[in-house]
Amino acid sequence: MKILEEFIRKESSSGILLVFTTILALVFSNTFLSPLYQSFLHIPVEIRVGSLYLDKSLYHWVNDGLMAIFFLLIGLEVKREALVGHLSSVRQIMLPAIAAIGGMLVPALIYLAFNADNSIAVNGWAIPTATDIAFALGILSLLGKRVPVSLKIFLMALAIIDDLGAIVIIAVFYTADLSTLSIVVALVALTCLIALNLFGVTRKTAYFVIGTILWISVLKSGVHATLAGVALAFTIPLNGTDEHGRPFSPLKDIEHSLHSWVAFFILPLFAFVNAGVDITQISVSQMTGSVPLGIMLGLFIGKQLGVFGFSWVAIKLKLAHLPEGSNWKQLYGVSVLTGIGFTMSLFIVSLAFDDDAVFQYTDKLAILVGSFLSGIIGYLVLKTGRSR
Secondary structure, rough: OHHHHHHHHHHHHHHHHHHHHHHHHHHHHHHOOOHHHHHOOOOEEEEOOEEEEEEEHHHHHHHHHHHHHHHHHHHHHHHHHHHHHHOOHHHHHHHHHHHHHHHHHHHHHHHHHHHOOOOOOOHOOHHHHOOHHHHHHHHHHHHHHHHHHHHHHHHHHHHHHHHHHHHHHHHHHHOOOOOOHHHHHHHHHHHHHHHEEEEOOOHHHHHHHHHHHHHHHHHOOOOOOOOHHHHHHHHHOEEEEOOOOOOOOOHHHHHHHHHHHHHHHHHHHHHHHOOOHHHOOOOHHHHOHHHOOOOOHHHHHHHHHHHHHHHHHHHHOOOOOOOOOHHHHHHHHHHHHHHOOOOHHHHHHHOOOOOOOOOOOOHHHHHHHHHHHHHHHHHHHHHOOOOO
């Protein structure tokens, strides 16, 4: 329970910080500071070792490099929850798993209903399927004891399963042309990591050195580099002994070390470099296009319909139970909050559309609008909710 409380506290604080960095990005991109903001995004950063080099803009380093660390943390959380946490039994996982499936399926169908006939726009079908756990828990933290802990656990478990679904989607649907040599190197690195785990190696340095090789090879392979973070996480052992023979958990130790960096540096920086939409160049008529409408309605309507609807069916069929101490209105309020897509939705936008400006940034603004509506309405529903 202590780990859960710490997780919620850090994610909640990060969500509040994300609000400020998003506002800051919008201020920079819509004022005389816009040229400075654009220059910041395109700062060239190069790492070279002999003939091997990585040369990218700061924007791409954040999305391909720092976000790999974010996905490493997600992978660690998924593995811990699956082994010893709230996803470790069928009874615990049933409701959030069913809700997560609905929360991914219905938004995708709504988006496709608007964009199925557009060969470019259809690639964005996964944009409204994500839930931003930092933002959502940040809203819940503002409500204090009005929301029972069981619902916070439900939201956290649902968002983790949601993230796992996003990882699968990225791996299957957002992979570019593949490099055979890089994939071979990545498989060798992954095999080494698995061997370290099987032989009981608990030195974190060994995992990070080989993990770096894995990340570089995946980056060069055409598979998105963030998946290297997840693969690395799944190979890190949950339990082991240190050099003095004392028991400790490498997985929990790394997770604890990364959490603050991800919550208070990586995610806010990601929000700052991705949320800077020039809204002065976007008209109301543009926001009624099929792509922004599909995203906004997918997040605000699709997520709540999918999560609450699938949860209602599961509970009525006695496949799962209403979270302890909660009522239907509170479950609905949390379902609305899952429409806060933000971080993962912005990330999928960068994968779905090669040209960042192909839809005049209405896709990014639609994410902000859909997430904002979900946050406000979800907060109001929960604020007026009463425990049974």
